[in-house]
Amino acid sequence: MSDIAIKVEELGKLYRLGEIGTGTLSHDLNRWWARMRGKEDPFAKIGETNDRTTKGSSEYVWSLKDVNFEVKQGEVLGIIGRNGAGKSTLLKILSKVTAPTTGQIKIKGRIASLLEVGTGFHPELTGRENIFLNGAILGMTKSEIRAKFDEIVDFSGVERYIDTPVKRYSSGMYVRLAFAIAAFLEPEILIVDEVLAVGDAEFQKKCLGRMKDVSVNDGRTVLFVSHHLPSVRSLCETGLLLEKGGIKLFDSVGAVLEKYQNSDHSKHDGSRSVLPVQCPIYFTKWSLRRTGVTSLDNHSAYSKDLVTFELSVLCEHNLDKVEFGFILRDHDSNIIVGINSRDNDRDFISFAEGIHTVLFEMVLPIKPGKYEVDLAIAASGNIVDHWVSDTKLSLLNPYDTVLDDKWSGLVNVDFNFDAYA
Amino acid sequence: MQTVDVIKAPSSVVANEDEEWTEIIAPRTRLLDLGLRDVWRYRDLIMLFVRRDFISTYKQTILGPIWFFIQPLLTTLTFIIVFGRVAKLSTDGQPQVVFYLAGVTVWSYFAQTLTATSTVFIANAAIFGKVYFPRLTMPVSIVISNIVRFFIQFGLFLAVWLYYVVTDDSLRPNWLIALTPALLLLMGLMSLGLGMIFSSLTTKYRDLSMLLTFGVQLLMYATPVIYPLSSITDPTYRLLILANPMASVVETFRYAYLGSGSFHWAYLGYSVLFTVVILFIGTIIFNKVEKSFTDTV
Numbered sequence: 001m002s003d004i005a006i007k008v009e010e011l012g013k014l015y016r017l018g019e020i021g022t023g024t025l026s027h028d029l030n031r032w033w034a035r036m037r038g039k040e041d042p043f044a045k046i047g048e049t050n051d052r053t054t055k056g057s058s059e060y061v062w063s064l065k066d067v068n069f070e071v072k073q074g075e076v077l078g079i080i081g082r083n084g085a086g087k088s089t090l091l092k093i094l095s096k097v098t099a100p101t102t103g104q105i106k107i108k109g110r111i112a113s114l115l116e117v118g119t120g121f122h123p124e125l126t127g128r129e130n131i132f133l134n135g136a137i138l139g140m141t142k143s144e145i146r147a148k149f150d151e152i153v154d155f156s157g158v159e160r161y162i163d164t165p166v167k168r169y170s171s172g173m174y175v176r177l178a179f180a181i182a183a184f185l186e187p188e189i190l191i192v193d194e195v196l197a198v199g200d201a202e203f204q205k206k207c208l209g210r211m212k213d214v215s216v217n218d219g220r221t222v223l224f225v226s227h228h229l230p231s232v233r234s235l236c237e238t239g240l241l242l243e244k245g246g247i248k249l250f251d252s253v254g255a256v257l258e259k260y261q262n263s264d265h266s267k268h269d270g271s272r273s274v275l276p277v278q279c280p281i282y283f284t285k286w287s288l289r290r291t292g293v294t295s296l297d298n299h300s301a302y303s304k305d306l307v308t309f310e311l312s313v314l315c316e317h318n319l320d321k322v323e324f325g326f327i328l329r330d331h332d333s334n335i336i337v338g339i340n341s342r343d344n345d346r347d348f349i350s351f352a353e354g355i356h357t358v359l360f361e362m363v364l365p366i367k368p369g370k371y372e373v374d375l376a377i378a379a380s381g382n383i384v385d386h387w388v389s390d391t392k393l394s395l396l397n398p399y400d401t402v403l404d405d406k407w408s409g410l411v412n413v414d415f416n417f418d419a420y421a
Numbered sequence: 422m423q424t425v426d427v428i429k430a431p432s433s434v435v436a437n438e439d440e441e442w443t444e445i446i447a448p449r450t451r452l453l454d455l456g457l458r459d460v461w462r463y464r465d466l467i468m469l470f471v472r473r474d475f476i477s478t479y480k481q482t483i484l485g486p487i488w489f490f491i492q493p494l495l496t497t498l499t500f501i502i503v504f505g506r507v508a509k510l511s512t513d514g515q516p517q518v519v520f521y522l523a524g525v526t527v528w529s530y531f532a533q534t535l536t537a538t539s540t541v542f543i544a545n546a547a548i549f550g551k552v553y554f555p556r557l558t559m560p561v562s563i564v565i566s567n568i569v570r571f572f573i574q575f576g577l578f579l580a581v582w583l584y585y586v587v588t589d590d591s592l593r594p595n596w597l598i599a600l601t602p603a604l605l606l607l608m609g610l611m612s613l614g615l616g617m618i619f620s621s622l623t624t625k626y627r628d629l630s631m632l633l634t635f636g637v638q639l640l641m642y643a644t645p646v647i648y649p650l651s652s653i654t655d656p657t658y659r660l661l662i663l664a665n666p667m668a669s670v671v672e673t674f675r676y677a678y679l680g681s682g683s684f685h686w687a688y689l690g691y692s693v694l695f696t697v698v699i700l701f702i703g704t705i706i707f708n709k710v711e712k713s714f715t716d717t718v
Contacts, residue, residue, distance in 0.1 A: 103448075108441065119551040
């Protein structure tokens, strides 16, 4: 026996766009007639790839096409992609909610999906009754649920309200209970979609921990779909990047996340593509000031080098009490650097009408990677311009390393190293 | 959006290579594969659905389960006034209360089961679209919870019936009472089959749900509920009434408990045959639709 838990072969799903109404019946009859004569589906071949931004000529669209991949037992696979890339369709087919149009999926083991927590909760029933009902919907038997009942209640933290109808629950309690039931399912394969977008921070942490527990300690296979990239990074080993209904990249989670983050930015010269209107003062461009000769472009530097950010500012009319905000964000949207032009005991500045250059000089002792540049101008205490540049700052590693990115931490500290015999 | 079946067969598979897989998700399954084993595995869920139906129906009502009795009693009362007193329709010489109550008890089981099963896909679209469990558990649980409801109402009927058996000698109950479970099963399967067909087709064409709601009401008049079959003397109309597979069921029930009306194995046989055919068609359609209805609903 091989250790493959899920094998997806030539998977495809064709959707018909537009309204269902008149015309449907005639299409159905056409298709039925073709099938009777053993011909190809007259509508299938005109299907187009799934790209929501361009207007297609066909009514039919392949939401997924020619998708092939394998998941090993005990592997945690993260599935990412833009809205409409086919993630949900893939999950729906995997969890048998809808059937594929072509191809097949071979599965080893029981599969359970959490496409949305709390499905099948009945508002009139109490928490206790809903645990049994929801557990059964997710495929547990009554005795399995009874055995886990106390753990579920404990994990959810709604013990006091367990005999109250769930319609009286706050939405947070509702979600807690729902996730708790799902967390104690025991299928060999678990499919999770976006459930972590709910609940408070503490509970989210608990959920992530539980999912890690499920995969690491119990050796179960998990497919995880989320837009929350930090959780994907921390949970998954491998990643699957979907784009327009096909597989863009199927690799380690680090490689996939990097590809995903770099795929969307078309402008790289640091200039602002859409300038604000009726704004007294605004940014037009950012770049790094170059003094010597370098092979780097104007938006890249080595970690721990002294760098000077050059911000071009256009001032429409004379302004007093101006200040600047400067923020760098990492790939998970955490703010790594956040400074204000007044931080070093500097006072507000006055600006005359015209083009100005603003400089921020700093050493960035942070790990190599891509950073989002987020700038703001305030005048007399009000923010008048806020610009998140499409161009990211690239911090490079001055030397090659065998260590994976994910071990490098946040801060690139100065340190000494010694070794003795 | 709506899904489309493509006539591209799944790539042919070698049998012995597939044995290690628990499950293969493919575009299409065999026509008659109802997945009854799967349904059996989810039997706890069926019972929980039944329980849910009962608890949720009468939560926040004052009278609670008493409504089970009020419904047939008020219907019977209305029938007595409208059809018995005003229209003076025949009841084959039987006490009106027993006559109408017998018809109402049997008919409401069929009508309620059919109406509820026929909306299975639309009413549960949200949950069906999110999680998989054998879709058949839903209509089956509806049939069962209506059986429970039937037994409660049947108990009411038995009480009234016993009163008249003791006080009135026009009732002539006979051995056909033994057929009661069979009649119940027949009605359950018939409404299940019809319900599966209607619920499957309404996912795409909503017109049918319009038809069904008042169709069931009208069908009652084509069933000997408020009149005995014997009062239909015109052979053409009689044939039309008998073409309704529920006619013989109601007639047999009344014949068994009251002794009036008619009973023929042939009529009942027709109903059985009808049920088998409907279940067969219903299974095929339900099977086809359950795999992709989330895209069309």
